[in-house]
Amino acid sequence: MIGIASAATAVAIGYVAAATRTIRVGAGGIMLPNHSPLVIAEQFGTLETLYPGRIDLGLGRAPGTDQRTLLALRRDPTIADSFPDDVVELQKYFEPVEEGQPVQAVPGAGLRVPIWILGSSLFGAQLAAILGLPFAFASHFAPAALIPALRVYRERFKPSRQLGRPYAAAGVNVFVAETDTEARRLFTSAQQQFTRMLRGTRGRLPPPIDDIENYWTPAEKAQASAMLSRSFAGSPDTVRTSLNDFVEETRVEEIIVASAIYDHLARLRSYKILAEIAARID
Numbered sequence: 676m677i678g679i680a681s682a683a684t685a686v687a688i689g690y691v692a693a694a695t696r697t698i699r700v701g702a703g704g705i706m707l708p709n710h711s712p713l714v715i716a717e718q719f720g721t722l723e724t725l726y727p728g729r730i731d732l733g734l735g736r737a738p739g740t741d742q743r744t745l746l747a748l749r750r751d752p753t754i755a756d757s758f759p760d761d762v763v764e765l766q767k768y769f770e771p772v773e774e775g776q777p778v779q780a781v782p783g784a785g786l787r788v789p790i791w792i793l794g795s796s797l798f799g800a801q802l803a804a805i806l807g808l809p810f811a812f813a814s815h816f817a818p819a820a821l822i823p824a825l826r827v828y829r830e831r832f833k834p835s836r837q838l839g840r841p842y843a844a845a846g847v848n849v850f851v852a853e854t855d856t857e858a859r860r861l862f863t864s865a866q867q868q869f870t871r872m873l874r875g876t877r878g879r880l881p882p883p884i885d886d887i888e889n890y891w892t893p894a895e896k897a898q899a900s901a902m903l904s905r906s907f908a909g910s911p912d913t914v915r916t917s918l919n920d921f922v923e924e925t926r927v928e929e930i931i932v933a934s935a936i937y938d939h940l941a942r943l944r945s946y947k948i949l950a951e952i953a954a955r956i957d
Contacts, residue, residue, distance in 0.1 A: 685719065701733055702731065720783025721782055762802070766790060794812055795816070795817035821845060849908075852945065866890075870895050883937055918952065
């Protein structure tokens with residue numbers, strides 16, 4: 676999809692893992708309905724073999740694209756209905772090979788690559804709980820069900836070989852600059868991007884603008900702002916306070932940060948400040 680530079684996820688993960696030494700690198704995520712479980716098992720089995728102990732596999736149920744692209748992928752639009760079965764099949768490919776097993780992931784078998792379930796609704800929360808897997812919620816663009824999903828996940832969690840107790844992450848949008856005014860201006864790129872989604876005119880991330888109020892209509896503002904309600908833009912102190920409040924409210928073990936900042940240097944600066952903030956989050 677235009678504006679999304681992550682279609683070849685396994686390739687991008689390999690590139691990042693090759694340029695680093697210790698950090699974990701994961702998929703956030705692989706939309707499993709677009710692929711066969713065996714292909715993903717072998718891709719991530721290869722990554723785990725090359726970079727042992729550093730690879731995570733996040734799995735989503737949505738196609739992650741529009742209907743025309745879905746057809747171009749040669750996939751059945753109803754295949755998402757088999758997502759739970761496909762996750763279980765994928766898990767089995769990472770287990771040691773059993774005697775007489777006709778289909779094997781090579782490499783992949785026996786590596787037990789950690790799997791996450793991604794979601795933006797209660798469905799993913801329920802599946803992650805049943806399978807005893809870590810759960811990541813996409814509150815950076817679909818925040819409405821965040822709290823109910825986390826509650827369902829924790830209440831229904833069943834321990835598994837991979838995970839003994841619930842472990843949750845949540846996505847947020849973060850825009851940090853030296854001042855609140857500068858950060859809010861950086862945020863207007865994402866606000867325009869979400870407005871374009873509502874207008875059906877997707878494209879590359881636009882540059883920031885000085886006055887977002889002249890860009891969107893009141894109805895567009897309401898819809899886009901609702902989707903972006905888990906967004907924090909401001910100075911270091913402002914963002915630190917907001918993130919502390921978010922962690923206290925959600926009790927998540929991890930925060931996934933998205934920063935759709937147009938200028939690359941400004942984006943790097945935002946991440947650098949955020950790293951300093953993270954070290955001081957209560």
